[in-house]
Amino acid sequence: MTNNHAPRTPSGRPCISHSGSPAEPQITLRSPAELADALPYMLGFHPTDSLVLVAVHGEGGRFGGRLRLGIPPSPEEWEDTARQVAECLVQGSERRAGKPDGIIVFLCQDPGAGESGQRVMTRLRPLAQRIRLACGALDVPVLEALCLSAGRYWSYCCPDERCCPAEGTVLAAGGTSVAAAAATFAGLRIRGSLRELEGRLAPLRGPVAAEMERALDRAAAALVPKILDGATRQEVGAETVTLARTLMRRLTLAPPVEGGPCADDWDDALLGHDEAAALILGLQDRETRDIAAEWMEDEEAAPALRLWRALARRCVGAYGEHAAAPLTLAGWVSWSTGDEPTARIAFGLALQADAEYRFAQLLHHACNEGIDPEGLRACLRAERKRREPGSKRRSAVRPPGRREPKPARRDPRRTARSDR
Template sequence: MEVKVTLRGPGELADALPYLLGFQPTDSLVLVALHGEHGRFGGRLRVSLPENPADWSVSAGHLAECLVRNSTRRGGHPDAVVVFLCQDPSEGERPSDVMERLRPLAQRLRVACGELDVPVVEALCVSAGRWWSYCLPHRAPSPAEGTALPPPGSTAMAATAAYAGLPTPGSLRDIEARLRPAAVRDHQREIALDIACAEVLPRMLADNRVEETRRRTLGLARAALERLRAVPRLDDAVRSDEQDDALLADDEAATVILGLQDKAARDRAAEWAEPGQADAAVRLWRALARRCVGPYQEHAVAPLTLTGWVAWSTGDEAEARVALRMALDLDPNYTFARLLHTSVNEGLDPELLRRTLRQERRKRVLGRAATRRGPTGAAGRGPDPRAPRDRRARTRR
């Protein structure tokens, strides 16, 4: 069922942004492509706000080019763009100060898009529950204190989302918090990772033990997955994550984290995205990402990427984008995360990758079965005594 909603004015446009992204953006720069006479929403791009004003011109040009290129590849050259700059005030700063501080960035984005023949029809600053337009004509300027966003649930977009059964968007900070270690350093978990590193790494580097290490990694991960499946997820995200953390022993989690640094083990773990497994799998990968403390923060790339994959495969594009972006922030060259991030942003069907993983698993299972059987029948049994005599003779020869 296709549901359409018409947005009237910049206030409703600002209110609609969390529904377009799937979360409440914070410290974010968002570009949304518009198509056709009535401004149908197309591709969207969200990045963290560039901190250094000296980089704004280069960043604006790069982001405008990315949006136009990707939108053209997916659904045609955009006819216009809407810009959102979202940031809450820092200590001692007023929301209107945020708006004025970001005004030059908005202007650079307008120029960069205009140079690509895509006009910016609206540029909004959203801060502390208020919005300002950088595009209103001088005869109708935004009030200095901004305009309050509509009350939650009172707009056409909110009503349409409720009618379609979509959840109320959470905040970007809340999604990120579920994937990051606690701010307080956990020395016990760090010690467990030290021990696992000393034990697992030499086995991963030894050709004759790497497959054994993969099996151990996946065995421990599978056991943890089954424990999570046996305990229902709680509705409260914080309590649910605490419950999941309590189901994982430090040494067990550390061994799995180190083992997932092997790409073959990670790819086999990615197969756990089928219905019935996916919910427990994404809980497991989140919990492992949260365990990557201290000097092991970069080891979170693998569980973050797996989180992004399972979230995408179950239709949660918001968490998928956040998890994959966090993985790429840690390692911009991590191939699996880059491929997934591109696939999510280009609107590909995750079933294509799920089908490939099924095929790889089938090949692996058949290969193991063939190895067990060996060249002369069932493993270790030699020729089949029930076979005709001439066939047994040929086998002996």
């Protein structure tokens, strides 16, 4: 498929440009190699096991909305997936910037055991074709479809072996291409790989996970009856907020020397199992969680983000659904401080933990729609001010209305999660 409106290079390929705003430097991409190299800068991370669609608008070929999801493992799911992602990207683009003039498709997957990158490309070709057909049915052509695997890329659209050989083309070393230099100059930053970013929020494993689950059992036995009792629920909320502030001060006074996973190990060592368990259970209350969401800026943001990440890692075993609260808080702080790629990952993981978690649903949708988080920040600031001593509308941690009880099949240790 071709796009008659997109400008083209002398070789006949579409010339695509990316610019976040008219004031920012423009990045012009003229080949599959430059598109492949620019992908991590468009997303903010290196995608792994991902299907990525990018909308292209106007005669200048400006990049618009982006959509990423994991590649469905079963080919039986590919036709429905192709239709859904095409509709989602086109409809979302129509709401924000008008119908796209084209779409760029990326299929990113590392080879499995005994598999080559070329074999991955061949195996995923039917998925690429289904996406091209789904986009064409919406009258939006696929300008380019690339497979990235084993350090190489292949084009599903170009039949010319002089530029797209059957064995694939080696990707440029990270950060060495002209496109990478232009992206860096434009302020686009790569935060690592998707696998690494998700790993920082993944549950602990091994003996430490077993110890943590026992601590959660103890906390559930002690706190769940209080949380379900309106008379003592306010006390639990106040204790949870006090404990969270105590742990944030501890993290602030003990900054990690290194970043990434080493920093996570450092933070994990600073939190006791029983402390973390009490805080995880306490955050299942909606009002308490909303107070915690107020710590999203200035000097509170960094220790709050470290704490929410650490708590998400402590939601192990039967308490996996409890991770929705700290994951959503981690996503909210990331979004509030300008890190949208990490925020989307955290929101997505929160919804994997609990697809019905309303707070994550709302924030994920707002972040994906490009809504300015300042509106929510202003509301949280106002609520915080109302609780200050002397305020006529001062509020405490109020017991919210009860939801209908969950089905009996749910583990009774989870009944504290009565508000979303």
